[in-house]
Amino acid sequence: MKINSSHHLTKTTPLTEELAVKALAALAHGHRLRVFRALVVAGPTGLTPGMLSAQLDVAASALSFHLKELAYSSMVSIEHQGRNLIYRANFEQMNTLLAYLTEHCCAGEPCEVTDDDAICTTC
Numbered sequence: 001m002k003i004n005s006s007h008h009l010t011k012t013t014p015l016t017e018e019l020a021v022k023a024l025a026a027l028a029h030g031h032r033l034r035v036f037r038a039l040v041v042a043g044p045t046g047l048t049p050g051m052l053s054a055q056l057d058v059a060a061s062a063l064s065f066h067l068k069e070l071a072y073s074s075m076v077s078i079e080h081q082g083r084n085l086i087y088r089a090n091f092e093q094m095n096t097l098l099a100y101l102t103e104h105c106c107a108g109e110p111c112e113v114t115d116d117d118a119i120c121t122t123c
Contacts, residue, residue, distance in 0.1 A: 015100040023097050026073035031058055032066045039076055039089035046079070046088035 027033050034056050039047060047055070053063050067087060070076040074093050079086045105111060 015096050020097060020100050023073045023075055023093065026069050026075050029066065029069075031056070031062065032070055034058075035063070035066055035087075036070060036075060036089060039087055040091075040094075042088070044088065046086040048084050048086060052087065 027036060035052060035058075038052060038055055049060065049063055049067065052058070052067075053060050056063075058066070067076065067078075071078055071087075075090055075097075077088050077090050079088070
């Protein structure tokens with residue numbers, strides 16, 4: 001079961017300024033940024049709160065608060081697997097946020113990206 005609600009960022013919700021601010025605010029804390037980066041490294045397998053707590057040396061109570069904030073912004077997803085919760089980075093949301101932040105990087109024109117480095121050569 002994935003936890004999500006109608007006020008979270010979703011596949012069908014276009015990224016608005018309000019939702020971008022919510023996502024950025026969730027990442028604008030050292031512990032939450034470290035958690036998100038650890039989940040990015042873990043990939044689709046995800047991590048349990050216990051694994052994250054041990055890996056990042058963050059108290060379980062503090063970690064719970066930070067995971068809640070990341071889930072609220074939809075930067076992470078939560079799945080129940082038996083008695084465990086598995087947290088995963090929401091790569092689609094991360095990419096949507098990055099696209100929102102850079103959508104006008106070339107003065108509204110399409111970016112010139114080479115296949116070799118996937119970096120805009122105009123900016």
